[in-house]
Amino acid sequence: MSYQAEKLSRENIIIxxxxxxxxxxxxxxxxxxxKIELDKETSGNFDIPKAVRGGLNCPFMSIYIPSDKNFDEAFVLADNLIDLVDNVIKSNQKNLAHASGPSDVDQNFIENKISLPMGMENGSALGKDINNIKYFFSRGIRYLTLTHAKDNQICDSSYDSKRTWNGLSDFGVEVIKEMNKIGMMVDVSHVSDKTFYEVLKISKKPLVATHSSPRKFTPGFERNMSDEMIIDLAENGGVIMINFGSSFVNQRSNKIFSEIEKKVKDYKTKKNLKSDHKELDKYKNDLINEMNPFASIEDVVETIDHVYKLVGIDHIGFGSDFDGLGNSLPEGLKDVSMYPNIIERLLKKNYSEEDIKKICCENLFRVWNANLQNHQT
Ligand SMILES: [Zn+2]
Known part of the structure; x- marks a missing residue:
């Protein structure tokens, strides 16, 4: 590891x-x-020792709601997961802290604490009640990923072939307007292309794709963003935060992983299992070990470089999807201790220290501040 990469990962806030x-x-x-202590090494992608080694200061905690929950279950789960994050912070007060906006993140950084802001993945938890946006904002949610693996009451998902709304529903239109008003960022990861373009038309604030990569490297994979979408996102002032997953950054990996997903889905149906059942994880891991679908860190750096060449430096961030990808991370990017590996490679590609700072934090801070400006809660 070069001294400069190490130094930059320590000096910059990494989001x-x-x-x-x-x-x-x-x-x-x-x-x-x-009590959930995270100050010792765990087998997960994120814990405090790894975050300190990697210079990570501001990981957005995903309040993830699986698509098979109904509205009531989704709301309760979201509430409980937010309580869980509160408990994680309380249990590790020396090292972790809440953050409502960029100024909190700055202050925590000065105090040597890692900020844990929250984003909610799947608007199903809003049910049909627009006031829940205000409620979840008050609980600390700063972005909403509109949907996940299936179409919901808000919009269509890239993973769902039903195309229930052909973009946004009427309720979805209200959701975007209310989020703009409240100051909650709109996350366009997971949505269909049509949804993305409708959101882009309606939103008066810059958007964020919190964990998506360029589709150029994974043709036909709608979960990633086409060049045209990245250009339009940039025009809106938004940011694409690059997903590190092997299947997001490399075509071969993407193909093998979609075969694996299909097999897992068939297995789930055959055995009649819930989507969060442990047996599914084991089945999937066995397939992964068998099929070796891993991308490399160079692939991830290529996707960053592609966005840079397409729209410049102001619209790129990191959105690893750590702890959500199971055993599918590229070599050299297996957990939160490894951001310096990317920085080292960007330096080799002649990215300046200012460029790297923008990727690490400034671009997302810009979007976050723009969303919070004049917000009404
Ligand atoms: Zn996701």
Whole structure:
């Protein structure tokens, strides 16, 4: 590791748009655990020692709601997962802290604390009540990923072939307007292309894709963003935070992972399992070990460089999806200790220290501040 890369990872605030720690803890049956210490090394992608080594200062905690929950279940789960993040912070007060906006993140950084702002992944938790946006904002949610694997009451998902609304529903239109008003960022990761363009038309604030990569490297994979969409997102002032997952950054990996997903889905149906059942994880891991679908860190750096060449430096961030990708991360990017590996490679590609600072934090801070400006809660 070069001295300069190490130094930059320490000196800069590093933001990550999407880390699935809450759901990882949920799967370990820690949902109602009051004390959850993270100051020792764990087997997960995120813990405090790894974050300190990697210079990570501001990982957005994903309040992830699986698509098979109904509105009531989704609301309760979201509420409980937010409590869980509160408990994680309380249990590690020396090292972790809440953050409502960029100024809190700055202050926590000065105090040597890692900020854990929250984003909610799947608007199903809003149900049909627009006031829930205000409620979840008051609980600390700073972005909403409109949907996840399926169409919901707000919009269509890239993973769902039904195309229920052909973009946004009427309620979805209201949701975007209300989010703009409240100051909650709109996350366009997971939505269909049509949804993206409708959101872009309606939103008066810059958008964020918290964990998506350029589709150029994964043709036909709608979960990633086309060049045209990245150009339009940039025009709106938004940011694409690059997903590190092997299947997001490399075509071969993408193909193998979609085969794996299909097999897992068939297995889930055959055995009649819930989507968060442990047996599915084991089945999937066995397939991964068998099929070796891994991308490399160079692939991730290529996607960053592609966005840079397409729209310049002001619209790129990190959105690893750590703790949400299972065993599918590229070599050299297996957990939150490894951001310096990317920085080292960007330096080799002649990215300046200012460029790297923009990727690490300034671009997302710009979008976050713009969303919070004149907000009414
Ligand atoms: Zn996701």
């Amino acid at each position: 990550d748009g999407h880390i699935d720690l809450p759901f990882r803890l949920y799967k370990k049956n820690l949902l109602f655990e009051k």
